[in-house]
Amino acid sequence: MTDTLTVMTPMQTRRYHHGDLRAALLTRAEETLREKGPAALSLRELARDLDVSHAAPSRHFKDKQALLDALALTGFDRLAETLAASQEDVGETFAERLGAIARAYVDFATANAELLDLMYAKKHDPTASEALVAASQRWGEQLVELIAEGQHRGEVRQGPMERVGLPLFATLHGFASLAVSDMLPAEALEHGLDDVIAHMLRGCAPE
Amino acid sequence: MTDTLTVMTPMQTRRYHHGDLRAALLTRAEETLREKGPAALSLRELARDLDVSHAAPSRHFKDKQALLDALALTGFDRLAETLAASQEDVGETFAERLGAIARAYVDFATANAELLDLMYAKKHDPTASEALVAASQRWGEQLVELIAEGQHRGEVRQGPMERVGLPLFATLHGFASLAVSDMLPAEALEHGLDDVIAHMLRGCAPE
DNA sequence: ACAGCATTGTTGGCGGCGTCTACATTCGGG
DNA sequence: CCCGAATGTAGACGCCGCCAACAATGCTGT
Numbered sequence: 001m002t003d004t005l006t007v008m009t010p011m012q013t014r015r016y017h018h019g020d021l022r023a024a025l026l027t028r029a030e031e032t033l034r035e036k037g038p039a040a041l042s043l044r045e046l047a048r049d050l051d052v053s054h055a056a057p058s059r060h061f062k063d064k065q066a067l068l069d070a071l072a073l074t075g076f077d078r079l080a081e082t083l084a085a086s087q088e089d090v091g092e093t094f095a096e097r098l099g100a101i102a103r104a105y106v107d108f109a110t111a112n113a114e115l116l117d118l119m120y121a122k123k124h125d126p127t128a129s130e131a132l133v134a135a136s137q138r139w140g141e142q143l144v145e146l147i148a149e150g151q152h153r154g155e156v157r158q159g160p161m162e163r164v165g166l167p168l169f170a171t172l173h174g175f176a177s178l179a180v181s182d183m184l185p186a187e188a189l190e191h192g193l194d195d196v197i198a199h200m201l202r203g204c205a206p207e
Numbered sequence: 208m209t210d211t212l213t214v215m216t217p218m219q220t221r222r223y224h225h226g227d228l229r230a231a232l233l234t235r236a237e238e239t240l241r242e243k244g245p246a247a248l249s250l251r252e253l254a255r256d257l258d259v260s261h262a263a264p265s266r267h268f269k270d271k272q273a274l275l276d277a278l279a280l281t282g283f284d285r286l287a288e289t290l291a292a293s294q295e296d297v298g299e300t301f302a303e304r305l306g307a308i309a310r311a312y313v314d315f316a317t318a319n320a321e322l323l324d325l326m327y328a329k330k331h332d333p334t335a336s337e338a339l340v341a342a343s344q345r346w347g348e349q350l351v352e353l354i355a356e357g358q359h360r361g362e363v364r365q366g367p368m369e370r371v372g373l374p375l376f377a378t379l380h381g382f383a384s385l386a387v388s389d390m391l392p393a394e395a396l397e398h399g400l401d402d403v404i405a406h407m408l409r410g411c412a413p414e
Numbered sequence: 415a416c417a418g419c420a421t422t423g424t425t426g427g428c429g430g431c432g433t434c435t436a437c438a439t440t441c442g443g444g
Numbered sequence: 445c446c447c448g449a450a451t452g453t454a455g456a457c458g459c460c461g462c463c464a465a466c467a468a469t470g471c472t473g474t
Contacts (some may be wrong), residue, residue: 005416014349015469017421017422017423017468017469017470018422018423021422021423036368037330038330039330041442041460042459042461043460043461044458044459044460044461045459045460052423052424053423053424053425054291054425054460054461055423055424055426055462055463056423056424058461058463059422059423060422060464063461063462064460064461080425081449095413102361113329114329117328117329120384120385120388120390121324121388122320122324122387122388122389123244123245123246129389133389133390135256136390137390146244162395163402165400166382166391166395166399166402166403167378167382167403167405167406167407168406169381169385170378170381170382170403171377171378171406172381173373173381173383173384173385173436174376174377174378174379174380174381174382174384175373175374175377175381177380177381177384178326178327178376178377178380180329180365181327181328182329183327183340183343183344184341184373188369188373191370192373195370195371195373195374196374196377198372198374199375199378199410200374200410201413202409202410202411202412203406203407203409204406204409205409207263207406211450222440224439224440224450224451224452225443228451228452240418249431250431250432250434251430251431251432252430252431253456259452260452260454261431261432261453261454262433262454263451263453263456264450264455265432265433265434265453265456266450266451267451269432270432270433271432272431282473284442368467402420
């Protein structure tokens with residue numbers, strides 16, 4: 001994501017057209033979000049950072065909420081990648097795979113706390129909301145795959161997968177969400193996840 | 208300009224001092240939050256609603272965040288009451304009691320969605336944050352009591368209570384949080400909670 | 415090649431917001 | 445009963461999101 005476009009010639013730093021302002025806005029917005037928190041995110045300051053007039057962002061996002069929605073979407077995309085990657089160098093047992101995905105989710109959550117807040121914020125445009133629900137369910141499906149495999153191996157109780165999956169989804173999201181909002185003592189964060197994983201495994205073990 | 212004082216119509220209840228502006232601010236703020244969402248919450252509009260000058264709120268809350276923090280605190284108080292009440296007319300088995308508290312929590316969450324968002328928002332003043340963490344742990348303790356009782360009855364696995372409780376806390380909070388952010392289809396909301404409760408029970412059943 | 419149009423960026427302005435300071439009124443304890 | 449503390453008011457400042465009018469650029473069909 002280097003700005004190969006914006007810095008074509010070393011001399012020429014300023015052009016009328018930015019090249020890819022939309023992407024630049026999203027990138028910079030996420031940095032600001034991470035570094036200074038959601039309250040410090042303003043379209044005008046973003047524009048200043050990118051050396052662009054204060055109204056330029058409106059060409060790419062119809063309002064501030066639209067930018068936040070887009071940011072949340074990229075968050076879900078990166079989350080899905082992260083979770084997929086977590087399944088690559090890991091054993092075959094359901095316990096191992098669930099553990100891996102759980103750790104990956106919590107790691108992502110703590111490493112992207114403010115972004116996660118945004119992803120699940122109850123504030124989205126109704127239209128963008130559809131896309132976001134779809135995105136969140138995309139990672140739900142990664143859980144579902146895992147469960148299907150576990151059921152096939154006889155390591156997970158039978159039943160419709162969304163009924164087995166929802167409690168896992170909720171538990172994982174809940175723990176991550178608590179961790180993110182600093183509601184857990186540091187010690188609970190470290191060793192707590194192990195207990196949570198064990199709890200999930202018991203919860204969906206075959207009867 | 209002082210005729211409001213000297214020539215006051217009998218019904219005119221307008222006084223220089225409001226009486227209990229602080230409480231009125233909190234009450235009205237929660238209404239606005241519920242009815243028009245967090246984005247529509249502004250100190251100035253709040254002041255207008257209550258017929259006071261735009262700077263009056265600053266006498267009671269040093270800034271907007273302070274008001275939000277206070278609002279979150281009252282939320283935790285009401286939540287604790289609600290959960291306590293849920294244990295009153297319910298059977299003695301751990302399953303019944305956990306079910307009752309879970310339903311009460313989810314009911315509170317859906318009935319106070321925006322407030323719950325605020326309560327767990329990662330945005331608080333460091334100083335107020337202490338109070339909030341304490342408040343959130345107060346309801347954690349209600350869970351802990353329940354677990355202790357369940358262990359005593361032999362219906363819950365042994366072990367340090369925070370280690371048994373954390374997964375329950377996380378699951379419950381996660382489900383409520385998902386419900387609140389509209390990430391669950393309506394059907395999952397209704398029947399999903401039963402599955403989640405069953406999952407929790409299996410997760411902390413004696414070995 | 416180039417005219418015409420859509421895209422993208424700029425400038426200026428509007429009203430609302432949060433916060434600060436200076437001032438006014440009221441309350442309550444010596 | 446008076447004086448300081450609490451509480452409310454009035455005005456100003458700078459920032460914000462958003463809008464409308466205008467300017468530069470890119471692209472496409474002929």
